[in-house]
Amino acid sequence: xxxxxxxxxxxxxxxxxxxxxxxxxxxxxxxxxxxxxxxxxxxxxxxxxxxxxxxxxxxxxxxxxxxxxxxxxxxxxxxxxxxxxxxxxxxxxxxxxxxxxxxxxxxxxxxxxxxxxxxxxxxxxxxxxxxxxxxxxxxxxxxxxxxxxxxxxxxxxxxxxxxxxxxxxxxxxxxxxxxxxxxxxxxxxxxxxxxxxxxxxxxxxxxxxxxxxxxxxxxxxxxxxxxxxxxxxxxxxxxxxxxxxxxxxxxxxxxxxxxxxxxxxxxxxxxxxxxxxxxxxxxxxxxxxxxxxxxxxxxxxxxxxxxxxxxxxxxxxxxxxxxxxx
Numbered sequence: 001x002x003x004x005x006x007x008x009x010x011x012x013x014x015x016x017x018x019x020x021x022x023x024x025x026x027x028x029x030x031x032x033x034x035x036x037x038x039x040x041x042x043x044x045x046x047x048x049x050x051x052x053x054x055x056x057x058x059x060x061x062x063x064x065x066x067x068x069x070x071x072x073x074x075x076x077x078x079x080x081x082x083x084x085x086x087x088x089x090x091x092x093x094x095x096x097x098x099x100x101x102x103x104x105x106x107x108x109x110x111x112x113x114x115x116x117x118x119x120x121x122x123x124x125x126x127x128x129x130x131x132x133x134x135x136x137x138x139x140x141x142x143x144x145x146x147x148x149x150x151x152x153x154x155x156x157x158x159x160x161x162x163x164x165x166x167x168x169x170x171x172x173x174x175x176x177x178x179x180x181x182x183x184x185x186x187x188x189x190x191x192x193x194x195x196x197x198x199x200x201x202x203x204x205x206x207x208x209x210x211x212x213x214x215x216x217x218x219x220x221x222x223x224x225x226x227x228x229x230x231x232x233x234x235x236x237x238x239x240x241x242x243x244x245x246x247x248x249x250x251x252x253x254x255x256x257x258x259x260x261x262x263x264x265x266x267x268x269x270x271x272x273x274x275x276x277x278x279x280x281x282x283x284x285x286x287x288x289x290x291x292x293x294x295x296x297x298x299x300x301x302x303x304x305x306x307x308x309x310x311x312x313x314x315x316x317x318x319x320x321x322x323x324x325x326x
Contacts, residue, residue, distance in 0.1 A: 075099065113267075224247045
């Protein structure tokens, strides 16, 4: 950055201090100091005339917001690995660079995916309620039994960094076989787990556990719909820690209510937050978490630092450490 006026940046939410301090050292920072987002009008007002924006995955970065920021905007940096909330084509048209935070949240997301899979398959939600409601009586051989991982087939849809790490975490549980599907075969990663590349339909039909780790794109939107759930085993457990938009939520509700599939564990929904009257929350065979896959202190701090460094690089006119290529 030049020795002239300090760049102006807007941070759209309260973030770990490590990231904010990096920006404050060389920039004039306007932070929205709340865990809740600014209103639409407040957001548009806050970005007026800024050089950079550090946003979250819940912020819509579109033409209207870019117009409000003005022609001086150089870079948008999102504190997330997903970037479907950003109009990347519109940013490219305006020569606005986009940064994101891949890799850092891989381990935390994989951990949470496994935790959600276990909580769902071992019926922890029902067990906790039984203890709290006084339903815990004598030991019963058939009570609250669920499917186990030992000897199971696990299907991973989206065999990128997170999908592979989920497999690594699950392997010690005695999983019999791993299947994966995606845009292309990945022989190096598959060899480590002994995973087999199969079609999406074959994965659905053969898997005891179906884990969604794919990005939200035009091709994956509503990928898990009524047709997909009908191809799964009636006992199958479905887990989604990627994006809510890859699931047709009404179709999932029907599949769970009818017994078409056994259970589901979700860290992402549509919309977010999920309304408290959603049928998903009334189902014993569904565990819903509030999008907390990356929520470890270490991971969130590292994400904030990378997002800040992406922003600083864009302000200098340098290549971003992790830049979305259009």
